[in-house]
Amino acid sequence: MPFILAQTTKQPMKSGSFVIAPGPVPAGVGIGLRLPHHRWVLEHAPAAAWLEVHPENYMRNGMFEAELDLIRRDHPLSMHAVGLSLGSSDEVSREHLRRLAALMVRYEPALISDHLSWSTIDGVYLPDLLPLPYTEEALDVVVRNIHSVQSKLKRRILVENPSSYLQIVDSSLTEPEFLGELVRRCDCQVLLDVNNICVSAHNRGESPLAVLTCFLGHLPPACVGEIHLAGHATLALEHGAADLRIDDHGSRVSDEVWQLYAHAVSALGDRPTLIEWDKNLPDFAILQEEAEKAGDVCRLALGQEAPRAAFG
Amino acid sequence: MPHLVEFQRSLATDVLFEGAGSAKYLCEGPVAADVAIRVHRDSVLAALVNAIRLSCPTFSALVDVTFFEQSVHDYARARPPGSACLADFGYEFGGFLEMYPPASGFPFFGDIVRFDIAVDKTSHDLPGTYGAPISLGAGGAFRLLTSLTHISTRFPVDAIRDEVEAGRFEELERLDMKPRVYHFALWRGNSGASVKRLTEPAAAFLTVLLQGGSGGSAVKQALEHAGADDVLRALQSEILTPPVCIISSDGTFGEAQ
Numbered sequence: 045m046p047f048i049l050a051q052t053t054k055q056p057m058k059s060g061s062f063v064i065a066p067g068p069v070p071a072g073v074g075i076g077l078r079l080p081h082h083r084w085v086l087e088h089a090p091a092a093a094w095l096e097v098h099p100e101n102y103m104r105n106g107m108f109e110a111e112l113d114l115i116r117r118d119h120p121l122s123m124h125a126v127g128l129s130l131g132s133s134d135e136v137s138r139e140h141l142r143r144l145a146a147l148m149v150r151y152e153p154a155l156i157s158d159h160l161s162w163s164t165i166d167g168v169y170l171p172d173l174l175p176l177p178y179t180e181e182a183l184d185v186v187v188r189n190i191h192s193v194q195s196k197l198k199r200r201i202l203v204e205n206p207s208s209y210l211q212i213v214d215s216s217l218t219e220p221e222f223l224g225e226l227v228r229r230c231d232c233q234v235l236l237d238v239n240n241i242c243v244s245a246h247n248r249g250e251s252p253l254a255v256l257t258c259f260l261g262h263l264p265p266a267c268v269g270e271i272h273l274a275g276h277a278t279l280a281l282e283h284g285a286a287d288l289r290i291d292d293h294g295s296r297v298s299d300e301v302w303q304l305y306a307h308a309v310s311a312l313g314d315r316p317t318l319i320e321w322d323k324n325l326p327d328f329a330i331l332q333e334e335a336e337k338a339g340d341v342c343r344l345a346l347g348q349e350a351p352r353a354a355f356g
Numbered sequence: 357m358p359h360l361v362e363f364q365r366s367l368a369t370d371v372l373f374e375g376a377g378s379a380k381y382l383c384e385g386p387v388a389a390d391v392a393i394r395v396h397r398d399s400v401l402a403a404l405v406n407a408i409r410l411s412c413p414t415f416s417a418l419v420d421v422t423f424f425e426q427s428v429h430d431y432a433r434a435r436p437p438g439s440a441c442l443a444d445f446g447y448e449f450g451g452f453l454e455m456y457p458p459a460s461g462f463p464f465f466g467d468i469v470r471f472d473i474a475v476d477k478t479s480h481d482l483p484g485t486y487g488a489p490i491s492l493g494a495g496g497a498f499r500l501l502t503s504l505t506h507i508s509t510r511f512p513v514d515a516i517r518d519e520v521e522a523g524r525f526e527e528l529e530r531l532d533m534k535p536r537v538y539h540f541a542l543w544r545g546n547s548g549a550s551v552k553r554l555t556e557p558a559a560a561f562l563t564v565l566l567q568g569g570s571g572g573s574a575v576k577q578a579l580e581h582a583g584a585d586d587v588l589r590a591l592q593s594e595i596l597t598p599p600v601c602i603i604s605s606d607g608t609f610g611e612a613q
Contacts, residue, residue: 103441106480107544127440133361140440165364168436170371171403172396174364177381181360209392211385212363249386286386290395 069094069120069154069270071314073335073342076124076321081328082111090332094120094154096318100127103143112151122155122270122318123147124235127169130189130203131162131176141196148197155270155316157202157235158193160186160223173206178215178222183229190230202269204235205259207243207276207291219244220262233269236315238304239297243276243289256304260311268312273297273305273338274320294323297334305338306345314342371396372433401425404432407442408449412472414517415465427456443480446473464511464533471513474542475551478503481544486602489609490571498571498596498603503544506554506562510535514551543600556581558594 072093077085079101095115102109115121127140148156161173176182193201203226205219217225223234241259245252275295279288297305297319309315319334366378370393382389405428409416416424431452437445450473453459454466481503489497512531519527539559541552554562557578564574578587595601602609 100440100442104443104477104480106482108480110482125440129440133359133364137440143441162364163440165361165368167438168368168372169438169440170368170396170400171437171440171442172371172399174367174371174396177360177363179360185360209387209395210389211383213381213383247385247387247392281387281391288387288391288395 069122069316071316073338074120074122074316074318075328075331075335076318077115078322078325079108080325082108082115084328085115086111088328089118090328092119092332092335094122094316096122096124096155096320099123099125099144099147102147109150116151121151121153122157122316123151123153124204124318125156125158126171126173127163128158128189128193129162129164129169130158130193131160131174131182131186132164132189133162133185134164134166136189136192137164141193145197148199155202156197156199157204157270159204159206160219160226161206175206175208175210175212177212178217178219180216183217183222183225186226187229190226190232194230194232200232202233202235204237204272205240205244206237207240207247207289209247209288211248218258218262220259223259224262224264227264227267232267234263234267235270235272236263236268236308236312237272237274238308239272239274239276239301239320240291242298242301242304243291246287246289249286252300252304253307256307260308265312268315271305271308271312271315271317272320273301273317273334276301292323293320296330297337302337302341306341309342309345314346317342367393371400372436401429401432403442404428404437404445407445411443411446411476412449412469414472414513414520415469417520418468418516419465423458427453427459430456449473463535464513464516467509467511467513468516471507471509471517471540474505474507474540475517475549478505478542478544478549483544483546489604490565492571492603496603496605497609498601499609500565500595501543501600503542504562504566504600505542506559506566507540507542508559509538509540512538514538514540514553541594541600545599552594552600554594555590557587558590561587561591562595 070093074094074096075092077095077097097112102112125144128136159173160176162176163170163172163174190201190203203223205223226232227234236259238256241256242252245255274291274293275297277290277292277294279290281288317338319331319338321331363378363381366381369375370378374397379389405425408428431449434452435448450466450469453469454463459465483503485502486499487502489499491497511533515531516528519525539554539556541554541562543550560581561574561578564577575587578591582590596603
């Protein structure tokens with residue numbers, strides 16, 4: 045089975061200046077684990093290739109954390125943060141980073157990621173992924189914050205392209221250019237969210253495929269360490285305006301996003317891929333169906349005959 | 357483009373307070389800027405409402421949806437979260453409601469929220485773990501559950517919560533809502549949070565211990581509220597009893613640790 049950089053080895057692998065984490069995340073399809081599914085996963089031990097959690101849900105050191113200890117015994121784990129606020133002109137919260145570092149020691153996640161966005165300003169946290177202007181000043185700020193996180197955690201993180209709704213004046217770089225510079229200056233990786241590319245492109249009146257192609261053209265393939273897939277909502281606006289796409293993670297992956305995923309995999313090769321679902325969370329079996337479909341799409345895109353190892 | 361910090365302050369204000377100061381930093385696209393900001397505002401407020409709904413199920417069930425959401429929105433604007441761990445959000449919500457003009461006719465809301473949050477926090481603790489031994493003198497000692505905590509209210513919030521959980525809203529009118537002091541012990545049982553009413557001496561005893569005081573000072577504080585016999589009975593039946601406490605006559609605790 046192919047593994048990405050995070051292989052289990054007796055000698056930690058190194059890339060650039062950061063040690064690659066222990067614990068394998070296979071280049072199969074993982075599932076975003078949400079708290080309501082804990083008991084089901086513990087009782088049924090589903091053969092998901094790997095699981096991804098939001099570390100902010102595990103900062104109480106109580107029951108959820110103990111349950112995740114048990115789940116972690118059977119599943120490779122990835123941690124997808126929402127609270128580092130990498131784009132904030134505030135420095136990264138030391139307390140949040142301390143909590144994240146403690147979870148990293150406890151669970152040994154193979155991957156740690158957050159978003160190219162901000163949530164905190166002047167110490168106030170807004171629970172959303174707010175947009176950045178893609179300017180040189182913002183680039184310096186994000187580079188500073190990623191360095192701060194990677195230095196504390198002593199490992200590389202992945203940075204995800206967010207969904208966007210706003211268009212900010214005076215951005216001097218495109219999003220792919222901005223991410224490419226981050227990779228170059230921080231030795232970080234990229235979490236390519238294909239659904240977010242689709243949402244953002246539509247909301248800007250651009251072609252999702254053209255935008256994806258732009259991403260693939262600007263990012264070294266080796267830097268893409270993970271792909272995210274999710275559903276999004278389409279909201280019809282009044283007065284003949286364009287439809288609004290909302291990244292709500294509340295439905296199955298759309299056909300358009302499946303096509304973009306196939307295109308991405310064709311260009312990048314097999315990558316750890318995650319099914320995310322947050323709103324109107326269905327039974328875990330539905331997430332498994334989506335993961336199986338992702339495996340099929342990937343296999344077809346790569347021209348492979350044998351079933352991909354999304355499930356045991 | 358202004359400095360990043362100015363843009364972020366402006367957009368944060370618009371998202372949280374429905375301002376329009378960030379408009380000058382935004383350009384119109386297929387989606388109008390005000391519509392796009394509303395997407396972020398809805399996302400922020402929905403996350404905060406959901407966080408309070410999860411931690412305050414009694415209060416959430418007791419008031420109508422519009423009042424609940426508006427009170428959380430107003431609380432978030434008055435005391436926005438300072439941490440990305442939303443389990444931390446809401447610890448001041450009870451106090452906020454006691455000063456919140458639309459809730460002025462409902463002085464028990466604050467207590468209900470504080471009790472809800474205490475139960476929620478306890479329900480997420482680990483069951484069956486005991487703290488360090490506390491000396492009883494003469495070689496004896498006891499250990500308390502690490503999840504054990506204490507809360508005092510002016511209203512019978514345990515009864516209110518029970519009736520709301522059971523859907524017996526009509527029974528709420530029969531509760532004695534005259535303000536007086538209620539003390540509760542909360543701990544994590546095997547199937548969730550457990551609650552027990554405490555007498556004054558037991559509450560005084562537990563308060564001292566939870567603040568790190570010695571067994572002797574806790575007893576002394578309990579004796580401020582009742583005679584020795586009553587204190588002994590209260591402590592034996594309310595605190596120094598399983599499952600919240602394990603006692604050892606020789607301080608060893610055997611296998612019960």
